Amino acid sequence: MGSEGTPSTVTTVHVTGFKKFHGVSDNPTETIVNNLTDYMKKKGLPKGLVLGSCNILETAGQGALDTLYKTLQSVVSSKDAESSTSNKIIWVHLGVNSGATRFAIEKQAVNEATFRCEDEMGWKPQKVPIIPSDGPISQIRITSLPVEDITKALAKKGYDVMTSDDAGRFVCNYVYYHSLRFAEQNRTKSLFVHVPLFVTVNEETQMQFVASLLEVLSSIC
Numbered sequence: 001m002g003s004e005g006t007p008s009t010v011t012t013v014h015v016t017g018f019k020k021f022h023g024v025s026d027n028p029t030e031t032i033v034n035n036l037t038d039y040m041k042k043k044g045l046p047k048g049l050v051l052g053s054c055n056i057l058e059t060a061g062q063g064a065l066d067t068l069y070k071t072l073q074s075v076v077s078s079k080d081a082e083s084s085t086s087n088k089i090i091w092v093h094l095g096v097n098s099g100a101t102r103f104a105i106e107k108q109a110v111n112e113a114t115f116r117c118e119d120e121m122g123w124k125p126q127k128v129p130i131i132p133s134d135g136p137i138s139q140i141r142i143t144s145l146p147v148e149d150i151t152k153a154l155a156k157k158g159y160d161v162m163t164s165d166d167a168g169r170f171v172c173n174y175v176y177y178h179s180l181r182f183a184e185q186n187r188t189k190s191l192f193v194h195v196p197l198f199v200t201v202n203e204e205t206q207m208q209f210v211a212s213l214l215e216v217l218s219s220i221c
Contacts, residue, residue, distance in 0.1 A: 011088045011218050014052040014075060015210075016068070018095055018171070021059035022117045028198045029094040030056050032210055039207050040214070049218035052089075060119040061174045068175060069182075076186045089188040090145070090217055091179050094210070095172035097194040102160035102201075103209060106167040106192040107147045109177035112137035114169040130177045141180040145191050146220060153216040159209050160201075167192055189221070 015036060017029030033054045040051050055071055057064040075089060097104065111134050113125040129137050151163045167173040176192040183190040193213065195206055 011221055012050040012052045013090045013092055015054045015092045017056050018059045021120055024098055028096055043211055046215045046218040058120055059171050060121040061123055063121045064175050072182050091190040093192045095194050098197055100196040104162050104164040104194040105147050105151045107165045108140050108142040109167050109173050109180055111139035112169050113174055119171055130174055143191055145189050149220055150216055157212050
């Protein structure tokens, strides 16, 4: 009943952005994520793709984790309740690189917290392992998503985008590392994308980029 034309595999993408932080009073990712649901309703979602939760995280190591893990866990619990192997879950985390001129698809995160400035809760760790039980600060976690293919597909659509293997050592890397670890443990997928400031790449272009990213994820994954 009502199954005609329904894709056999459904990919649900959950998106996070960040609030302001030192040196960035207006974080573009907060605007993008807050407007994404309405934007995609108007544009139309790709076939087989569901836009799940859209949450804004504190730009703070520990401050971000509470919201992050509540969201991660609630989605996994929901997935278990559905017990469907045909449903895929992808986490897309958006962060700003204020010095960037183009988009960056991040391949990996490192088990190191070395904050260049205090986060929004006043924490400034130096060479601290994010998850001590994972081992030394040189430990790396790599996304299971095909980063190079995603980058090429977005470049073909006309975006100035690159693949990156360095997400920094600030809160972006901190959140990505936790998310990659959780994804591995719960058979989901995680991806971090750095975007420029709106003064560098305007809001409409960035909204279009994220919409295109969702389209690419639905086709590749």
